[in-house]
Amino acid sequence: MQPSYAYYKELLSGFIRNTLTEAEGRELYAFIAAQPSVYEQLMEDPDIIALIALGAESSDAVLVPAADHRVRTQVLAHANGEGVQTVTPPVVAMKGRKTLLRWSVAAAVLVLLGFTTWFLLLQPRQHQLAQGTTAAKPVADKAAPVRNRATITLANGTVVAVDSLRQGLATGQFTRVVTRQDGQVAYEQTNGGAGQELVYNTLSNPRGSKVVDITLSDGSRVWLNAGSSLTYPVAFTGNERRVRISGEGYFEIAPDAHKPFFVTRNEMEVQVLGTHFNINAYDNAAGETRTTLLEGAVRVKEGGQQVTLQPGQQARAGATMNVISNVNVNQVVAWKNGYFNFENMRLPDVMQQLEMWYDISVVYEGAVPDIRFYGELRRDTNLSGVISALEDSGVHFKVEGNKLIVLP
Known part of the structure; x- marks a missing residue:
């Protein structure tokens, strides 16, 4: 009889805890090779994700992913009966993501060769580990942020904590700001129409704070990374929408052909044409602001220079304006999705x-x-x-x- 889902879940849990026997390890790898779709389901199981997040200790032996051509070559050579040379690749162990255990069938071959294995996500291809390197001494610990400590500075200078806005707060211009059940900050219209005067608020998300996201009065949505701030009108009047950013933000802009959306940082200006994009405006040694386009189109201006980006491109604006194509957009927005x-x-x-x-x-x-x-x-x-x-x-x-x- 075919073993059950629960049986393989227990095998996978044992592998993460490093408690499997050699025979059980072989059985697990055979299952992964034969039933990859079921394995993918297991990797989405909340219990498995939680177990991986605990950072369970693995064996001291290491496995570089089969995508590394040096290891793949050795595996194929062994499979062809050509013998295996000793390979000592550079390795950096980084545990935690659910894809931690997603290896290829070629990697499974290594287990059949007698290795106790652990898939390592991080591999510095340009740095060799010294032979006989000893384990580093533990460092003082600091927990990752567990809540956001964001505040909003109102037009009159009053500073309020985002967490205190569950019941909502009037902000003028017939709008109110409220923190919803999921932690999202939102500006909502109340009875009446907005006046002509622009009334500004500033959302500040300090260092050491979880990501905070806000829905502006026009329906546009912005996520702010730690150490970032956004200044914006509580209601967009006139013929344009304009906000200012420092730090890093991810934007999903509500389209409005009659009111173009602009994001500014010092002398840099991004004109938005209904789109999804990321701006990294942290102070850095290069002195540049990086605007990365995921969807739609944006026009980036600074110092008399101007470029229009296509999806997958990044503009680096500083002393000069440079455009980088085929940017790894998953890396750019990893912070928004909970990853380094x-x-x-x-x-x-x-x-x-x-x-x-x-x-x-x-x-x-x-x-x-x-x-x-x-x-x-x-x-x-x-x-x-x-x-x-x-x-x-x-x-x-x-x-x-x-x-x-x-x-x-």
């Missing part, structure tokens, strides 16, 4: 994300290590978990109070 995506990312860019999310300061004791990272990690991971994964690449840290120090 470090694919091909340099250390300073990784550190900036940690600064904003965990509300810490990063200091380099020596030269900035020239290294790139690859992979994803859930943003509800504690700081110590992220640091532990990064340290496997050979970069080391120490924590002093609220300061994360990158060691030489």
Whole structure:
């Protein structure tokens, strides 16, 4: 009789906990190879997702994904009876996402060769682990944000916490702001019509705060990352809609042919034509603002320069205006979807994300290590978990109070 869904769920749970026997491990891999659709269902099971999120410890042995050509070559060679050479690829373990265990049939072959395995999401292809590297010492921990600490500054200067707006608050211009059951901030029309005067509010989402999203009075929706703010009219009057951003935001703009939508940051202006896009306007060493288009069209202007973006393009506006095509949009909006995506990312860019999310300061004791990272990690991971994964690449840290120090 064919084993049940519950049976394979128990095998998969045992693998995550590292309690399977060798025979059970072989059985699990045979199941994955033979019934990939059922395996995909298992990976969506809430119990499995929760178990992965616990960061259960795996064996000390490692498996680089079969997508790595060096390992794939060795597997195929063995399958063809050509023998297997010793491969010691660079590896950085990063656990947490539900796709953690999604390997190919080729990876299953490695288990049949006698490996106890764990799929590792993060792999710095440009940095080799030193032989005999010892485990890094644990660092002081800091939990990921569990709620947003956003505030709204009203036109009269009063600052109110978003969490206090469950019953709604009048904001003028016949609108009120309310925090809905799901935590979304929304501006709603009340009786009467809006006047001609623009009345501005500012939504501020501090460092160390969960993402907050807001529906503006025209129906446009904006998500704000930690360390970001948005200034906007409580009601859009006149013949245009204009808001200001600092930090990072993801926008889904309600179309209105008679009222174009503009987003500004210092001298940069993005004109929106009904679209979905992301703006990263954090202060950075490059001194540039990055606008990435997912859907529709936008026109980016700064310093007399102007470009119109197509979906999948990114404009980098600073001293010059550059357009990057075929951008990894999943990486750009990973923050909105609850993930860090470090694919091909340099250390300073990784550190900036940690600064904003965990509300810490990063200091380099020596030269900035020239290294790139690859992979994803859930943003509800504690700081110590992220640091532990990064340290496997050979970069080391120490924590002093609220300061994360990158060691030489």
